[in-house]
Amino acid sequence: MATVTIAPGAGTAALRRRLRATLSWLHLWVGLSVGTLFALVSLAGTVLVFHTDLLRWQHPQLAQHAPVADGRVLAAVIKQWQPHGLRSLDLPRAELxxxxxxxxxxxxxxFAPEDGALLLRRSHHDDALLWLHEWHVELLGGETGKEVLGVVGWVSLALVLIGLYLWWPKRGRMLAQLKVFTGPPVRRWLTWHRSSGVMLLPLLVLATFTGTGMIYSKGFGAVFMGAFGGEKPTAPEVKGDGLVDWTQALAHARDALPGAELHRVSVPKAGDGALAFRSQASGEWHPVGRSTIHLDRSGAQRLQVYDATANRLGARMSDAIYPLHIGAVGGSVMKWVTALVGLLPAFLLATGFLFWRRRRRKG
Incomplete structure (x- = not known):
């Protein structure tokens, strides 16, 4: 009876080939399906990086004012618009x-900073930028759309890592694997696909990870703070009503954190005796700021002042998710880089599809 000899490592090599074939199949078909949705969401993100710039271009009347935050004007705006669902206001600043x-x-x-006159009202029903915003953050589907988008985020991260595994070269061939060819078509589309994906991989992972982190912000925050420390403050519960001296309140809120810039005020609800403000402390990345200031209803007494930069690393990591995702860190260079990364999923989808189609025809 003949003896069959199996070469050492033959079983492992066969297993690796089957694994690679399976991952290649997943990378192709999941990439062409889920990847299409991911690419469309990312393209919207590229546009939204320039949301404020495009808004000023669309409506130049918004930029024709001096950025003055007058407490009397604020009081008038809140009085008129709170019954219509107004929940918060960003203070006038140089950018807007x-x-x-x-x-x-x-x-x-x-609203005009001089007298509170209504200059413009927009929603995702009549404004392209807000429509893109709703698509980008919740697929136009509310909380259900947001959950679907979260799944798309995780699947997209898996696709990126699978692509990295399939690309990973043998020792000494790293540079050769990054070479880009102009022809023939099969090689061109393959090298464009894998080289661009690998070279921009850290930025693509960062954008996808932070986008997914925004959807699951509570869970991500709990993990970061559990691992690296920190905790988010609980807003003080104070009952009360009455008129607010908004001029005094704005002055006290500005003085609460030296060196910080006051950016947002929440419209107080009936029975809530505390006034809430958002401020950007020196060194914060978030464009509005995660630092908070709470005053009593009169606006004269500080109830709580929270400096986000003084919190522990885990809380600061959680706060960094949003500004990293929108390219608010690193000035205009990072803004343009973030916009470029938003184009990458569509480029990978197109080159991957063209490679698959050419190889299929050749076969």
């Missing part, structure tokens, strides 16, 4: 020198 109001239905309104 008007009051920007956020409403419960997701719409936004813009």
């Amino acid at each position: 020198p008007v009051w920007q109001g956020y409403f419960q239905d997701g719409s936004r309104a813009y």
Whole structure:
């Protein structure tokens, strides 16, 4: 009877080939399906990087004001618009020198800093930028859309890592694997696909990871703070009503954190005796700031002042997710890099599809 000899490592090599074939199949078909949705979401993100710039271009009247935050104007705006669902306002600043109001239905309104006159109101039903924003953050589907997008985020991260595994070269061939060819078509599309993906991999992973982290912000925050320390402050619960001296409140809120910039005020609800402000402390990446200031209803007494930069590393890591995702860190260079990364999933989808189609025809 003949004896069959199996070469050492033959079983492992066969297993690796089967694993590679399976991962290649997943990378192709999941990439062409889920990857299409991921690419469309990312393209919207590229546009949204320039949201404020495009808003000023669309509506130049918004930029024709001096960025002055007058407490009397704020009081008038809140009195008129709170019954219509106004929940918070961004203070006028150089980038957008008007009051920007956020409403419960997701719409936004813009008020003149001089007298509170309504300059513009927009929602995702009538404004392309806000429509893209709703698509980018929740696929136009509310909480259900947001959950679907979270799954897309995790699957996309897996696709990126699978692609890295399939690309990984043998020892000494790293540079050769990064070489880009112009022809023939099969080699061109393959090298464009894998080389661009690998060279921009850290930025693509960062954008995808932070985007997914925004959807699961509570879970990500709990993990970061559990591992590296820190905790988010609980807003003080104070009952009360009455008129607010907004001029005094703004002055006290500005003085609460030396060196910080006051950016947002929440519209107080009935029975809530505390006034809440968001401020950007020196060194914070978040464009609005994660530091908070709470005053009593009169606006004269500080109830709580929280400096986000003084928190422990885990809390600061959690706060960094949003500014890293939108390219708010590193000035205009990082802004353009973030926009470029938003184009990458569509480029990978197109080159991957063209490679598959050419190889299929050749076969």
